Amino acid sequence: MGLKSIRDKIDAIDSKILKLLNARMEQAIIARKYKDQVMDSNREKEILERIESDTGELISPAFCQKLFKDIMSESRKLQEKNYDIIAFQGEHGAYSEMAAKAWNKELISIPCSSFADVFNGVENGRFEYGIVPVDNTLGGIVGEVNNNLMHTHLHIVGAIENPVEHCLLTLPGTNHRDIKKVYSHSQALSQCKNFLERNDLEPVPYYDTAGAAKMLSEERPEGVAVIASKFAAVLYNLEIIKSNIEDSRANKTRFVVLSKNKIEKGGEKCSIIFTTEHKAGTLFKVLEIFAKANINLTRIESMPKQLLNYAFFLDFLGSDKDEKIQKVLKEVEEHTTDLKFLGCYNERKVA
Amino acid sequence: MSKDLRLISKEKEKKTIIKIADLKIGEDFIVIAGPCAVENERQTIETAIAVKEAGANMLRGGAFKPRTSPYAFQGLGLKGLKILEKAKQETGLPIVTEVIDSRDVSWISEYADVLQIGARNMQNFSLLKEVGKTDKPVLLKRGMYSTLKEWLSCAEYILSEGNPNVILCERGIRTFETYTRNTLDLSMVPAVKECTHLPVLVDPSHGTGKKSLIGPMSLAAIAAGSDGLIVEVHNNPEVALSDKEQQFNPAEFKAYMEKVLKLSEIMKQL
Missing domain, CATH: 1.20.59.10 (Chorismate mutase)
Incomplete structure (x- = not known):
């Protein structure tokens, strides 16, 4: 040696x-x-x-x-210094952490092993904020997060849409011909499916993108590459074999920021969750209220709350300080069995 | 032409036009220029900017090099591809780069716009089949000992795998002449056009191996009806790691391009 x-x-x-x-x-x-x-x-x-x-x-x-x-x-x-903390799911270098930094770089980002830990940590005051992915243009809604949103007492205080740029990372000096397996989160693997097939690489699901990068840098297995962010490449001292390997360039994830306290001054967008009675036309009635008030809906999603009982997630443009919106929300309450106001906030898009 | 060349023969189709970004190869006159080998980021990007300013349409540069001697510079490999990708981002020039190993085809396709099969690999049939399975245009150089028919059979291999986008490239053959590196066989330009529907380029850099002959032979190639040229340019040829004698410097290339573009304009009127 x-x-x-x-x-x-x-x-x-x-x-x-x-x-x-x-x-x-x-x-x-x-x-x-x-x-x-x-x-x-x-x-x-x-x-x-x-x-x-x-x-x-x-x-x-x-x-x-x-x-x-x-x-x-x-x-x-x-x-x-009594820092404010923002918690995210995954290891350092995760896309959620990049979104947290883009949302407010003054906050200290702390990794959590599960989404539930993020929600619980903010609820019991360990963290000031939590940031979680809600949906992705290629992978669809993040079920676990939306399920947690249904049951949480936290408020949404911000949102950020971040582009996801996947990179293929290896240990420095690895020959591309030796790469056989690619570890990453199943969402990332599915977003790079064509790339993996084209290059005859075997996808191996792992609990986290940055976690896979961390594993590679620590355990140094042979013939292994990972899919993670550029940020993870720097953090874990890995080489970028190829950047932007996602199948669609329009790959974006929308994150929401949660806090125990809502924003007093309001924002430009609101999120609600509601359920309706099991009768014909009940959902239509609710949507009609928004249509008549000329309010633009930016997201509508449904998730089973119990079997055959769906919760509807609705985002719309407007501020809860606005009287028109307040009136609409009152009307919506009359037509729903359960209405939860998640928050009024500003949303940012990162190019 | 025989039945063996059923897919590339003129009777099969009128004319193949290959679209790369906003270029139409087979219709527009194109010039591919760049260093013999990608040596480092600065050399490649400086050269790319210079050839773009002089009017080149695509950037060439070898990352995987087939060298006569195993001890000569073998190319930067994947690192070279990443440098080419950066040069493309800087200049917008599509990338032409050589494939020498069938294991690399999918990887090089991730970066390149055109896959080049070099003269030494013209009859590497497993490599031809592999590039035939991709959706990337293939620049197929003529082997240095090959007849037209052997060369065209190799193009047929690529088409038979499902890839219709083959660009042929005459780059000189071995003769008893020693003054030039190869003997540039310009009769192949009209011959290819007579027999096939594929576009054909000329490589006067390898075809002559002498800087002083590249200009006149390029003009002759244009006059013979070539669809374009592929020329070696290096930002500083004196320190080049390969093909020193046949690489233009940026100023020489600029002067060369003025003549080339003038003649290609005149050819359109003929």
């Missing part, structure tokens, strides 16, 4: 240390939400004691003490 390959290993370890440090700082920022004040000397003492007993053969206790004192001092500095 030459010096070069040893240094490659050191680089890989350094990159892991940095990612772990980042993850530790993230937990510190979340922990702040549960603490009355930043400084907690008992907890710090406890950590230092444990570190001392855990120290390995090579590294001295004194070095570890010094290192962890520095780490904890940095954590305190971050905690003092």
